[in-house]
Amino acid sequence: MTTIIEAGERLAGQLVAFRRDLHQFPELSFQESETAAKVARELERLGVPFRTGVGGHGIVADIKGEQPGPVIALRADMDALPIEEESGEAFSSTRPGVMHACGHDAHTAILLGAAELLKERVTTGTVRLLFQSAEEINAGAKAMVAEGALEGVDEIYGLHNGPNLPAGVAATRYGSLMGSVDRIEISIEGKGGHGAIPDQSIDPVVCASAIVMGLQTIVSRELSPFSPAVVTIGSIQAGNANNVIPHRAELTGTVRTFAPEVQATMKERIARIVRQIADGYRCKAELRYIEQVPVLVNHDQCVAHVERVIEQMIGAERRLDSEPTLAGEDFSIYLNHVPGCFFWIGSSPLDNAEQSYGLHHPKYTLNEACIPLGASLLAEIALQRLHWGELSND
Structure with missing residues (x-):
């Protein structure tokens, strides 16, 4: 047969x-x-x-x-x-x-x-x-x-x-x-101006850079080493000229976790870091957290x-x-x-x-x-x- x-x-x-x-x-x-x-x-x-x-x-x-x-x-x-x-x-x-x-x-x-x-x-x-x-x-x-x-x-x-x-x-x-998949979109608003006169501007690029680095501490300092997770910023868009401080910066990224209970905590963690770093750099920030798959x-x-x-x-x-x-x-x-x-x-x-x-x-x-x-x-x-x-x- x-x-x-x-x-x-x-x-x-x-x-x-x-x-x-x-x-x-x-x-x-x-x-x-x-x-x-x-x-x-x-x-x-x-x-x-x-x-x-x-x-x-x-x-x-x-x-x-x-x-x-x-x-x-x-x-x-x-x-x-x-x-x-x-x-x-x-x-x-x-x-x-x-x-x-x-x-x-x-x-x-x-x-x-x-x-x-x-x-x-x-x-x-x-x-x-x-x-x-x-x-x-x-x-x-x-x-x-x-x-x-x-x-x-x-x-x-x-x-x-x-x-x-x-x-x-x-x-x-x-x-x-396989891991969860969530998407993050971050808008940062500062105050544009001439690159030679930074004190008259509020630089969203510097703020964005600090946020990128700060987000990495979620995995390294807030989660257990036995709870795998990844926070990746995949794109940063800001400005068009080398001597101009732009008014806005836009970031997109992905968040991956390996346990449902960890995934459930990530939105609050990311929102807190984005908000507090933006405050420290005198910028306004908006986070859009899009849950995609568990x-x-x-x-x-x-x-x-x-x-x-x-x-x-x-x-x-x-x-x-x-x-x-x-x-x-x-x-x-x-x-x-x-x-x-x-x-x-x-x-x-x-x-x-x-x-x-x-x-x-x-x-x-x-x-x-x-x-x-x-x-x-x-x-x-x-x-x-x-x-x-x-x-x-x-």
Whole structure:
């Protein structure tokens, strides 16, 4: 009897071709109309019912068995990044300044492969497929949930390719896997004037510099060394001339934490430092703190299930324990609503994964062997979970 791994390998050619087509025609967040149309055509070919336009260009599809049972969701993201591709691939992006530099084209192909593997195998319950918009701007999952994508769902599973991992392996982690993501925007108002007469001005650039340095003390002096966090100011805009003190300075940054209770404290800490330093420099400051996604916290029983499936399918030696990362993922939004597990699948194109270009790099490439394997793993994860009865009791 053909195993699901063998069945997945037989789909490799068509899944890789589909991924390469998406790679050549990438679309940015909330602009994935062509990508969604291609997914819809594949679902029609498979005879899987679906609805479109969910949370932007998202698609929700259900594969239902004849017998009632749990609803297990599988998710893939579809959007690309505003990056000029430098990979040199024969199927490189045809759209200037837009690139699938995070592998969402592969994730979409993986979920379509899982759909094909599942369509004749689901006899009990339902597998719900979520093709999601706008992960890169941390907005798609919220939009999908708001439009009912998780209604009736018992558990959810997803994966992300990891170019730092060898192809053919998968990595899991209990508890917190990825960091929270919040955005900060700071406006500082001073008093402009001539650079040669600073005493007649109030310099927002000097104030901004002090705020940048002061914010670093949150991590170094206010948080436990065992509570990882990052406060990064990524842009400072002020003035246009070398001999003019500008009237305003604008800063933007990102805040990452690895525990929900730490994330909950960051807004107050940052507001206090910004306000008090600005007062000390005679400036006015306004902080806009934008909460984007929470910490991605896997659920223990779901991680245990994923680990069992991985070890059954590819062997315990090819399942690794994942290192934590403060990179964010809006899959965390789903996990705040229903139990689930997010895991990594190796995608390094090189024998030495450490030398691969990382996610969001213009030279990023992906080992396409991860596509049929990922499809097989997701399909088997869902199939086995459908037949485990009362989910909360195992």
